[in-house]
Amino acid sequence: MSTVTRTPARPGAPTTAGSDTEAEKAEQEALAARAPRRRISPERIAAALTIVALLVASVFALAGIGINPAKMAQSWSNAERFFGRVGAISFPEPGELLYLTGLTLGLVICGTLLAAVISVPVAYLAASNTTPGNAWRAAARFVGVLTRAIPDVVFAMVFVLIFSLGTLPGILAIGIHSIGMISKLFADAIEQIDEGPRLAVRAAGGSRMQEFTAGVLPQVLPSWIATVLHRNDINLRGSVILGYVGVVGLGMQMSFAFKSLDYGLGLGYAVVIFILCVIMELVSSAVRAAMLGIAPTGRGLGDRMLRGIRRGRPVRAGAQTGAGRPAPTATPAAALEAALRRPWSRGRIRTAVWGWLAVAVVIGSILICDIAWGDLATVWAKIPAIAVQFWPPSFGSYDVETMLGAMGETIAIALAATLLTLIVSIVVGSLAARNVAPSPGVRAGTRFLLVVVRGIPEIILAIMLIVISGLGTQAGTIALAIGGVGLLGKLLADSFEEVKAGPERALTATGASRLQVYAGATLPQGTRALIGNTFYMLDTNIRCATLLGIVGAGGVGYYLLNASQGSNYGTVTAIVLMILVTVLIVEGLAMWMRRVFR
Amino acid sequence: MTNHEKPAEAVVQLTRVTKRFGATTALDGASLTVRRGEIVVLLGLSGSGKSTLLRHVDGLELPTEGAVEVLGQNVPELDGRRLRSLRSKVGFIFQQFELVPSLSVLENVLTGSLATARGPRLGLWSYGRSAKLAALGHLDRVGLLDRAYQRADTLSGGQQQRVAIARALMQNPEILLADEPVASLDPESSDQVMALIREIALDRGLTVLCSLHQVDLALSWADRIVGLRHGEVVLDTETQGLTKSQVMEIYGRVATSTRQLAAIEVELLTDAATDSVR
Ligand SMILES: Nc1ncnc2c1ncn2[C@@H]1O[C@H](COP(=O)(O)OP(=O)(O)OP(=O)(O)O)[C@@H](O)[C@H]1O
Ligand SMILES: [Mg+2]
Numbered sequence: 027m028s029t030v031t032r033t034p035a036r037p038g039a040p041t042t043a044g045s046d047t048e049a050e051k052a053e054q055e056a057l058a059a060r061a062p063r064r065r066i067s068p069e070r071i072a073a074a075l076t077i078v079a080l081l082v083a084s085v086f087a088l089a090g091i092g093i094n095p096a097k098m099a100q101s102w103s104n105a106e107r108f109f110g111r112v113g114a115i116s117f118p119e120p121g122e123l124l125y126l127t128g129l130t131l132g133l134v135i136c137g138t139l140l141a142a143v144i145s146v147p148v149a150y151l152a153a154s155n156t157t158p159g160n161a162w163r164a165a166a167r168f169v170g171v172l173t174r175a176i177p178d179v180v181f182a183m184v185f186v187l188i189f190s191l192g193t194l195p196g197i198l199a200i201g202i203h204s205i206g207m208i209s210k211l212f213a214d215a216i217e218q219i220d221e222g223p224r225l226a227v228r229a230a231g232g233s234r235m236q237e238f239t240a241g242v243l244p245q246v247l248p249s250w251i252a253t254v255l256h257r258n259d260i261n262l263r264g265s266v267i268l269g270y271v272g273v274v275g276l277g278m279q280m281s282f283a284f285k286s287l288d289y290g291l292g293l294g295y296a297v298v299i300f301i302l303c304v305i306m307e308l309v310s311s312a313v314r315a316a317m318l319g320i321a322p323t324g325r326g327l328g329d330r331m332l333r334g335i336r337r338g339r340p341v342r343a344g345a346q347t348g349a350g351r352p353a354p355t356a357t358p359a360a361a362l363e364a365a366l367r368r369p370w371s372r373g374r375i376r377t378a379v380w381g382w383l384a385v386a387v388v389i390g391s392i393l394i395c396d397i398a399w400g401d402l403a404t405v406w407a408k409i410p411a412i413a414v415q416f417w418p419p420s421f422g423s424y425d426v427e428t429m430l431g432a433m434g435e436t437i438a439i440a441l442a443a444t445l446l447t448l449i450v451s452i453v454v455g456s457l458a459a460r461n462v463a464p465s466p467g468v469r470a471g472t473r474f475l476l477v478v479v480r481g482i483p484e485i486i487l488a489i490m491l492i493v494i495s496g497l498g499t500q501a502g503t504i505a506l507a508i509g510g511v512g513l514l515g516k517l518l519a520d521s522f523e524e525v526k527a528g529p530e531r532a533l534t535a536t537g538a539s540r541l542q543v544y545a546g547a548t549l550p551q552g553t554r555a556l557i558g559n560t561f562y563m564l565d566t567n568i569r570c571a572t573l574l575g576i577v578g579a580g581g582v583g584y585y586l587l588n589a590s591q592g593s594n595y596g597t598v599t600a601i602v603l604m605i606l607v608t609v610l611i612v613e614g615l616a617m618w619m620r621r622v623f624r
Numbered sequence: 625m626t627n628h629e630k631p632a633e634a635v636v637q638l639t640r641v642t643k644r645f646g647a648t649t650a651l652d653g654a655s656l657t658v659r660r661g662e663i664v665v666l667l668g669l670s671g672s673g674k675s676t677l678l679r680h681v682d683g684l685e686l687p688t689e690g691a692v693e694v695l696g697q698n699v700p701e702l703d704g705r706r707l708r709s710l711r712s713k714v715g716f717i718f719q720q721f722e723l724v725p726s727l728s729v730l731e732n733v734l735t736g737s738l739a740t741a742r743g744p745r746l747g748l749w750s751y752g753r754s755a756k757l758a759a760l761g762h763l764d765r766v767g768l769l770d771r772a773y774q775r776a777d778t779l780s781g782g783q784q785q786r787v788a789i790a791r792a793l794m795q796n797p798e799i800l801l802a803d804e805p806v807a808s809l810d811p812e813s814s815d816q817v818m819a820l821i822r823e824i825a826l827d828r829g830l831t832v833l834c835s836l837h838q839v840d841l842a843l844s845w846a847d848r849i850v851g852l853r854h855g856e857v858v859l860d861t862e863t864q865g866l867t868k869s870q871v872m873e874i875y876g877r878v879a880t881s882t883r884q885l886a887a888i889e890v891e892l893l894t895d896a897a898t899d900s901v902r
Pocket of ligand 1: 648650671
């Protein structure tokens with residue numbers, strides 16, 4: 027870590043006592059006084075100490091969870107027995123499977139869209155350049171932080187209680203929980219716009235609303251769409267666990283299958299969900315790449331469009347003027363009329379096709395969800411009665427130690443998983459970086475592996491590990507750790523590729539070996555990104571770990587599910603508050619670290 | 625100057641306008657009157673307050689002290705709706721063009737009509753046929769009709785500025801403000817753009833207030849030049865009164881420091897004074 031205090035070492039300075047004359051000593055002191063002090067802010071020291079403390083805690087957590095070879099070997103024999111028992115993986119009928127897949131996708135898309143729609147005003151109020159005032163801004167930020175900190179499962183539990191049936195609980199849970207992330211990224215995009223076009227609209231007499239639609243929206247749209255697609259992937263993965271608390275779809279069928287000990291069918295659902303997630307990830311990243319490729323500067327496409335237009339023009343102009351001279355003095359009115367028809371350039375066709383496809387997907391999603399709109403109107407009456415059941419918070423039949431212990435276990439899982447992820451990711455991430463990988467083949471292979479791993483929903487992984495190995499906490503930790511490698515490995519690889527090439531070349535020129543270049547130039551330059559990304563990982567893992575208990579992977583989630591199924595809503599509130607506090611602390615810590623090590 | 629025919633009405637009137645941003649004083653008791661149909665250039669070094677003055681005329685900035693009257697209306701007193709309607713009569717051309725890069729040229733021009741169109745507009749289809757025809761007409765006027773459906777960021781700088789001019793025309797303005805409209809352009813496109821602005825202004829009888837920092841260009845292009853220094857108006861004279869040799873003399877000594885500019889300004893002022901005496 028770069029914060030270690032170094033005493034100003036002056037090579038060659040004589041250290042033998044007594045050899046110094048008075049004058050030499052004075053000279054040295056004067057030199058030392060002139061040499062600039064290495065200034066380390068107390069904040070950096072505190073941050074470094076925090077990192078050390080967290081590392082120590084993670085090591086202890088890892089040891090405490092007891093991931094060791096003996097256990098692994100034993101769980102292997104469990105797995106063998108398990109597969110002997112299960113026989114073959116089975117799938118539901120194709121028709122039902124298709125419907126369930128459509129339903130799950132539709133529900134997730136509707137939820138994500140709901141969040142996106144709500145996020146627009148929230149982001150508008152939260153962005154520093156569009157907000158009408160600081161009070162609005164603070165309120166919008168608060169909404170974002172709160173919706174992000176409360177897990178979607180908790181929202182789902184509450185909404186299942188209110189609506190009891192249908193797709194609304196899932197849509198609303200996803201919709202509300204996603205506001206946090208989407209509005210944050212939306213607001214970031216607004217803050218990064220070029221203010222000029224917006225000012226131009228104002229100068230032309232546009233209203234605030236028009237400034238937004240004509241000056242801001244066109245600029246942020248590509249990044250907003252990318253955000254929504256990204257969140258949609260996350261929500262698809264998260265929808266599995268919503269099934270455990272009663273949200274319809276593939277997740278729910280899977281939980282039923284496992285509860286009725288039909289492991290073959292359960293695994294079948296798990297495989298389907300896994301494949302669905304990978305396909306979605308691939309589709310959305312393809313769309314994002316295509317869109318971001320044309321949106322910001324898009325010279326390539328722009329030029330092609332331009333050529334297309336030029337190719338199309340003369341023909342039309344000739345046809346119009348007929349025998350007349352093809353001079354610019356042709357009847358202006360007719361020329362303008364003709365220009366009203368927008369040519370079907372390749373860019374326009376492309377936009378139109380994507381646009382209508384998107385509309386079709388949205389309509390299809392809404393239709394398949396068969397939303398009970400009536401419920402939306404009638405539930406308001408039920409809310410007060412339900413709300414009072416959630417207050418006051420209490421641990422009910424559990425004692426405080428048990429609950430704090432469970433929360434502690436959740437934190438331990440997150441810490442241990444993050445540590446495992448970090449170790450593996452440094453290796454894998456380095457191999458996936460162009461400037462570190464020994465060969466392009468290795469890089470491509472590792473990158474592909476990372477994409478596949480990223481596609482696996484952690485929860486599915488945890489469930490499979492639990493079912494197969496018979497382990498609980500350990501399975502959860504390993505699942506989180508593996509899932510994390512997909513994300514952190516990619517982030518690290520990207521950050522390694524972004525380091526300046528100069529120092530690397532300089533070291534290579536001195537005759538340093540590959541490993542020395544890596545350790546001397548690449549890694550030090552990537553350290554900040556490493557710290558920032560690792561805290562992001564910890565932040566993510568804490569959120570995810572709170573849910574693992576719901577599928578039996580240890581921690582506070584188990585009590586959350588129990589309390590909810592036993593209708594002890596006061597306990598649900600108490601646990602949610604505990605989770606909220608933890609998540610907010612970790613998020614604050616992550617933000618602080620990113621600021622200190624910027 | 626009193627012998628002129630009937631003087632046209634004043635469309636822009638700044639009276640002892642002072643504008644402070646915290647500790648900096650951007651405008652320091654600046655007064656300026658522009659009459660209908662005049663083509664006036666604001667000259668001054670960087671930081672002299674040219675942009676700030678122009679922004680006051682469009683109500684984008686409110687004076688700390690003093691009065692701003694545009695088209696007979698007291699700008700600082702206008703409420704939202706009336707301020708927007710005033711702005712719609714004042715076109716503004718920016719140094720950096722300020723087009724939305726991802727929108728088509730035609731849609732960028734159409735945003736000039738937002739004040740009269742009312743309500744949020746998204747996409748070409750949301751504008752009426754007559755607005756589109758008008759926009760195409762303005763594009764034709766600036767010679768870019770064939771680029772109507774191209775993305776704005778695929779055009780060259782000079783072309784983008786011409787699109788911005790078409791956008792300003794879309795407002796049917798009475799006054800055209802331009803803040804260093806050619807500072808980001810190469811000499812050839814900048815000649816083209818300046819000529820275009822002047823032609824259009826004469827065609828439609830527009831009043832133009834344009835900031836520049838090229839003295840030579842200002843003298844050959846404007847009817848009148850106004851010099852700003854440290855937010856004060858230190859020079860206000862007709863270019864007609866200046867002989868070609870004087871222009872050349874000034875051109876040969878383009879100011880490189882504030883002190884030099886001050887010297888030139890003093891010289892111009894005395895020249896103008898002797899001219900009007902003659
Ligand atoms: N929004 C603002 N906040 C703070 N200071 C400002 C602001 N706008 C202008 N200023 C200051 O006011 C002074 C005049 O600025 P202005 O932009 O009007 O100068 P200018 O003559 O247009 O210069 P340039 O030729 O560089 O565009 C400068 O000192 C500038 O820093
Ligand atoms: Mg300026």
